[in-house]
Amino acid sequence: MNDSSAVRPASSPKGAQLNLLRYLRQLGFALISIIVLVVIFSLLNGRFFSYANWYHIAQQVSMIALLAVGQTFVVATAGIDISQGSVLALTAMTCAILIVTFHWPVLLAILAALLVGAAAGWLVGFSIVRLNVPPFIATLGMLAIALGLALLSTDGTPIFGLPQSFLNISEGRFLGIPHMAWIALVVAVIAAFVLNKTRFGRYTLAIGSNAESARRVGINVSAHLLWIYSLAGVVSALTGVVYVAYTSAAQPTAGNNYELYSIAAVVIGGGSLFGGVGTILGSFLGALLMTVLKNGTQLAGISPYVEEVILGVVVIGAVYIDNLRRRLR
Amino acid sequence: MTVEAPVLRISGLQKRFGAVQALRGVDLSVHAGEVVALVGDNGAGKSTTVKIISGVESPSEGHLEFQGHPVTTFSPKVASDLGIQTVFQDLALCDNLDITANLFLGRELRRTVIPGVLSVLLGLEMEQRSLPVLRRLGIRLPPLSTPVASLSGGQRQAVAVARAVLWNPKLVMLDEPTAALGVAQTRLVLELITNLASQGIAVVVISHNLADVFKVSHRIVVLRLGATVADYRTSEVEPDEVVAAITGSREGARA
Numbered sequence: 001m002n003d004s005s006a007v008r009p010a011s012s013p014k015g016a017q018l019n020l021l022r023y024l025r026q027l028g029f030a031l032i033s034i035i036v037l038v039v040i041f042s043l044l045n046g047r048f049f050s051y052a053n054w055y056h057i058a059q060q061v062s063m064i065a066l067l068a069v070g071q072t073f074v075v076a077t078a079g080i081d082i083s084q085g086s087v088l089a090l091t092a093m094t095c096a097i098l099i100v101t102f103h104w105p106v107l108l109a110i111l112a113a114l115l116v117g118a119a120a121g122w123l124v125g126f127s128i129v130r131l132n133v134p135p136f137i138a139t140l141g142m143l144a145i146a147l148g149l150a151l152l153s154t155d156g157t158p159i160f161g162l163p164q165s166f167l168n169i170s171e172g173r174f175l176g177i178p179h180m181a182w183i184a185l186v187v188a189v190i191a192a193f194v195l196n197k198t199r200f201g202r203y204t205l206a207i208g209s210n211a212e213s214a215r216r217v218g219i220n221v222s223a224h225l226l227w228i229y230s231l232a233g234v235v236s237a238l239t240g241v242v243y244v245a246y247t248s249a250a251q252p253t254a255g256n257n258y259e260l261y262s263i264a265a266v267v268i269g270g271g272s273l274f275g276g277v278g279t280i281l282g283s284f285l286g287a288l289l290m291t292v293l294k295n296g297t298q299l300a301g302i303s304p305y306v307e308e309v310i311l312g313v314v315v316i317g318a319v320y321i322d323n324l325r326r327r328l329r
Numbered sequence: 330m331t332v333e334a335p336v337l338r339i340s341g342l343q344k345r346f347g348a349v350q351a352l353r354g355v356d357l358s359v360h361a362g363e364v365v366a367l368v369g370d371n372g373a374g375k376s377t378t379v380k381i382i383s384g385v386e387s388p389s390e391g392h393l394e395f396q397g398h399p400v401t402t403f404s405p406k407v408a409s410d411l412g413i414q415t416v417f418q419d420l421a422l423c424d425n426l427d428i429t430a431n432l433f434l435g436r437e438l439r440r441t442v443i444p445g446v447l448s449v450l451l452g453l454e455m456e457q458r459s460l461p462v463l464r465r466l467g468i469r470l471p472p473l474s475t476p477v478a479s480l481s482g483g484q485r486q487a488v489a490v491a492r493a494v495l496w497n498p499k500l501v502m503l504d505e506p507t508a509a510l511g512v513a514q515t516r517l518v519l520e521l522i523t524n525l526a527s528q529g530i531a532v533v534v535i536s537h538n539l540a541d542v543f544k545v546s547h548r549i550v551v552l553r554l555g556a557t558v559a560d561y562r563t564s565e566v567e568p569d570e571v572v573a574a575i576t577g578s579r580e581g582a583r584a
Contacts, residue, residue: 202434205430210424212421
């Protein structure tokens with residue numbers, strides 16, 4: 001074999017095949033688990049495999065998938081965002097208060113909510129890059145701050161009476177699929193494009209893979225992380241807006257535990273908490289798996305409290321599998 | 330006859346980390362096509378010197394000239410723009426990214442879709458551009474879409490060197506390029522270094538291995554306790570003399 005043939009471009013058949021194999025191995029676990037769960041739940045309850053229920057699943061999955069998109073980017077930088085649920089609650093309250101109490105136009109209120117999410121994310125990023133607070137602690141702090149502010153905003157009472165135009169985000173449908181699922185889909189497609197095809201995505205993975213190497217080749221790691229956490233905050237806020245439309249109300253306990261679902265979704269989808277790895281499609285499948293699990297256990301008549309226990313077990317199990325994968329790699 | 334100005338000239342370089350004086354007077358010059366070996370005991374200041382030249386650290390005091398122009402701002406970006414490339418001892422690769430992504434990290438080829446808003450990575454172009462460089466250097470690698478994590482030590486070293494050479498640099502610095510390599514791979518890297526110099530690139534090599542140093546270098550600069558203590562022509566010096574300068578048992582003559 002001579003030297004020139006030893007260097008093969010990825011576009012060659014063998015390179016492409018390797019890529020496909022690697023991809024399938026990464027997603028295989030999520031795909032098989034989803035199919036197994038769907039079969040089991042369909043057998044347990046005939047209503048599971050109906051349009052009405054899939055419509056419901058589409059609504060639920062869009063919220064977890066949105067959060068998982070933000071979480072994918074954060075986790076890819078070797079960070080973690082456990083403030084998603086309470087930032088969701090804070091922005092849900094912001095949006096509802098502006099519409100119901102202050103009679104703001106719906107679009108303007110949504111925009112304001114997104115800005116609040118961006119500010120929360122920016123503060124987290126600032127704590128991480130300027131104050132050297134680890135991502136876990138920075139977002140733990142934001143979890144408490146955002147939840148506290150959400151509770152303060154109405155002294156803990158929920159807000160009802162949102163206009164139909166707003167509720168249509170959840171109730172309206174296009175081609176039989178709820179609007180909120182379309183929103184999640186569009187955001188996911190954009191995110192997948194950014195992660196795979198742009199320099200922003202490349203740097204995200206590079207920082208998670210080796211932040212010091214990234215710095216040495218001239219990447220502005222601090223600025224990049226500020227962007228990532230701010231954008232993750234915006235996505236959490238968007239989820240908050242969608243959540244309000246879905247439940248027809250805003251309450252400070254909205255999105256409770258949702259960060260656990262999104263972290264589980266990312267790890268199940270092949271992302272690694274050690275950074276540098278993650279795909280949007282994988283996280284989306286992970287979100288679908290978590291939603292099917294949640295929805296199926298409800299339909300099977302299992303107590304919602306048991307569901308919480310299952311969630312916890314799944315999160316730990318997913319990280320354990322991540323460890324196994326890293327050892328095999 | 331005019332003597333060509335050195336590509337890099339450093340004088341009186343000092344660096345303090347808090348109370349620690351890491352460098353207390355480093356002088357170094359490298360000409361185009363010349364291989365200068367930077368040797369010294371652990372803690373002599375070799376790596377710190379390289380980090381300052383590559384813009385990772387800023388000097389506390391001293392003068393640094395590149396192609397006759399003084400350098401006053403220090404950042405990896407500035408160094409890279411000047412044509413200074415560094416192969417760090419830890420290689421500074423991103424394990425989870427593939428070979429192409431590592432070769433172009435920080436300098437990706439992109440196509441502008443919407444000016445100022447959206448540019449797309451040109452994956453295929455980046456691959457096509459790296460192939461001739463890898464070939465020219467005689468580097469053998471698996472498919473370029475392979476993550477760097479699954480490469481051997483020698484292959485990783487080759488990727489790091491190829492990354493340095495990809496942008497037609499004026500100066501390439503290699504920090505302990507053969508420390509982690511076997512015999513055959515070491516020979517390859519040494520050939521690579523000679524190859525770079527013959528293409529008119531100024532090369533600085535840090536090495537503990539004096540046999541390697543004598544094989545590839547034109548000059549040997551010895552650092553001890555953060556200062557330059559000797560500057561030899563390789564052809565005019567014996568290994569014993571260099572060792573003496575490194576350990577400080579005898580002050581070397583400054584060429």
